[in-house]
Amino acid sequence: MSEITLEQITELLCQQLIQFTNNDEVTISSETNLITHLAIDSIKLLNLVMEIEDHFDISVPLNTLVDVLTVQDLANLIYKIKSSQ
Amino acid sequence: MNLLEKLDAAAAARKAQLPEGLSAFGIPIDEAFSATEARIGKRRVLMLGTNNYLGLSFSSECRDAAHEAIDQEGTGTTGSRMANGNYYGHRALEQELAEFYHCRECIVFTTGYQANLGTISGLVGSGDVVLIDGDAHASIYDGCILSGADVIRFRHNDTNDLEKRLRRLGDRSKNTLIIIEGIYSMLGDQAPLAEIVKLKNAYHSTLLLDEAHSLGVLGETGQGLVEKTGMIDEVDFITGTFSKSLCGIGGFCVSRHAQLNQLRYISHPYIFTASPSPATIASTRAALKLLRDGQLLRKQLWKNAQQLYTSLQATGYAVGPQPSPIVAVLLDSPKQALALWNGLMEHDIYVNLVLPPAAPEGKSLIRCSVNAAHTSEQIDRVCQVFTELHTVIMQ
Numbered sequence: 001m002s003e004i005t006l007e008q009i010t011e012l013l014c015q016q017l018i019q020f021t022n023n024d025e026v027t028i029s030s031e032t033n034l035i036t037h038l039a040i041d042s043i044k045l046l047n048l049v050m051e052i053e054d055h056f057d058i059s060v061p062l063n064t065l066v067d068v069l070t071v072q073d074l075a076n077l078i079y080k081i082k083s084s085q
Numbered sequence: 086m087n088l089l090e091k092l093d094a095a096a097a098a099r100k101a102q103l104p105e106g107l108s109a110f111g112i113p114i115d116e117a118f119s120a121t122e123a124r125i126g127k128r129r130v131l132m133l134g135t136n137n138y139l140g141l142s143f144s145s146e147c148r149d150a151a152h153e154a155i156d157q158e159g160t161g162t163t164g165s166r167m168a169n170g171n172y173y174g175h176r177a178l179e180q181e182l183a184e185f186y187h188c189r190e191c192i193v194f195t196t197g198y199q200a201n202l203g204t205i206s207g208l209v210g211s212g213d214v215v216l217i218d219g220d221a222h223a224s225i226y227d228g229c230i231l232s233g234a235d236v237i238r239f240r241h242n243d244t245n246d247l248e249k250r251l252r253r254l255g256d257r258s259k260n261t262l263i264i265i266e267g268i269y270s271m272l273g274d275q276a277p278l279a280e281i282v283k284l285k286n287a288y289h290s291t292l293l294l295d296e297a298h299s300l301g302v303l304g305e306t307g308q309g310l311v312e313k314t315g316m317i318d319e320v321d322f323i324t325g326t327f328s329k330s331l332c333g334i335g336g337f338c339v340s341r342h343a344q345l346n347q348l349r350y351i352s353h354p355y356i357f358t359a360s361p362s363p364a365t366i367a368s369t370r371a372a373l374k375l376l377r378d379g380q381l382l383r384k385q386l387w388k389n390a391q392q393l394y395t396s397l398q399a400t401g402y403a404v405g406p407q408p409s410p411i412v413a414v415l416l417d418s419p420k421q422a423l424a425l426w427n428g429l430m431e432h433d434i435y436v437n438l439v440l441p442p443a444a445p446e447g448k449s450l451i452r453c454s455v456n457a458a459h460t461s462e463q464i465d466r467v468c469q470v471f472t473e474l475h476t477v478i479m480q
Binding site for chain 2: 041043046050053057058059060062
């Protein structure tokens with residue numbers, strides 16, 4: 001299986017977030033803050049994590065999310081988990 | 086933003102969500118008259134939002150036991166179980182709970198919240214994994230955080246989703262604690278215990294079942310979901326609370342594993358707190374006997390539950406997935422839920438208002454709970470008021 005790059009994960013994440021926020025007009029980049037820009041509260045973030053887990057076939061422990069603020073932070077975390085598999 | 090400004094911002098956000106709804110939370114109960122009636126302000130209200138499932142809060146046996154304990158042992162122990170707070174009653178209650186569940190070990194905690202905190206943080210630690218149901222209670226989340234283990238959430242009551250997450254863990258599934266609840270506190274639905282037991286065995290994991298809302302409610306003798314499903318020998322750890330069917334305050338963990346006893350030496354929520362007061366222990370011991378022999382109470386409880394659930398469903402309300410003493414009415418917006426809550430209060434009926442993010446799936450809930458002391462006439466009146474309000478609220 002070919003390895004996925006950090007850039008690919010970031011791109012996929014941006015696409016997924018557009019669907020999740022249900023707002024086509026919002027522009028999402030790696031610097032987008034999940035809480036202040038996308039208004040993702042704690043419960044929405046937990047549900048988003050479940051979608052991401054299924055998409056990438058990984059498990060993301062909730063305790064690893066404490067430092068996640070931006071899309072880039074989340075992409076880095078997914079990349080790290082995916083790489084360690 | 087400094088610390089106090091952060092609190093101001095949180096308060097402003099809460100007020101902005103539902104400015105007129107703030108009075109619904111932490112409402113002052115001015116007098117409690119019985120297991121079903123209280124005074125709120127000038128209103129004598131029917132209490133349809135308690136966890137008093139067997140209606141034992143005013144039972145003469147429990148009150149007498151509490152009075153006697155105060156007279157004989159004083160008002161408080163003033164110390165931890167590990168120091169001067171380890172009275173005969175604490176040990177007797179542990180033995181009685183162990184016998185009730187046919188288990189080897191039992192530890193009594195000072196609150197139900199601490200029972201989950203102390204058990205979870207004692208069982209798992211850094212490098213271990215906890216798999217929790219998506220609708221798990223805050224005490225479970227907090228216990229997981231305290232433990233330092235990796236915490237992974239699976240979709241509520243979805244065994245396929247649980248298996249997917251167990252599979253991904255590989256060898257780590259052996260160091261995984263799965264945590265579920267007998268009856269979930271918001272929607273009143275039950276865990277698919279038999280299927281989850283199969284998975285925990287297949288993946289060599291450990292299972293903790295929280296019977297907080299199912300103790301006294303399910304099973305012939307009221308053990309909970311373990312008894313209803315005949316799974317007592319398959320569940321590794323059972324936690325529960327004294328503050329619902331047992332009408333006191335406190336919590337416990339029972340287990341068939343002798344290793345549970347080790348938690349007394351490592352679990353901070355057990356060690357670093359004062360032990361339950363003698364009155365609490367005495368009333369809980371009396372309530373446990375009533376609970377165990379409470380087949381008639383359970384029969385009445387389920388009759389009331391069925392009556393309310395069926396009526397609300399027939400009226401057209403969206404209710405929880407299965408009949409239960411917790412009857413949740415699901416509403417699309419906080420505003421709609423508040424309107425229904427206010428309408429019920431105007432008819433002297435108290436229920437719980439639950440708004441996002443506390444309610445599952447971003448819904449707002451009117452959470453009703455019936456008990457064995459409610460009469461058919463009281464439930465009839467509640468159903469009638471819900472029917473009257475339906476056309477007004479659901480417009």
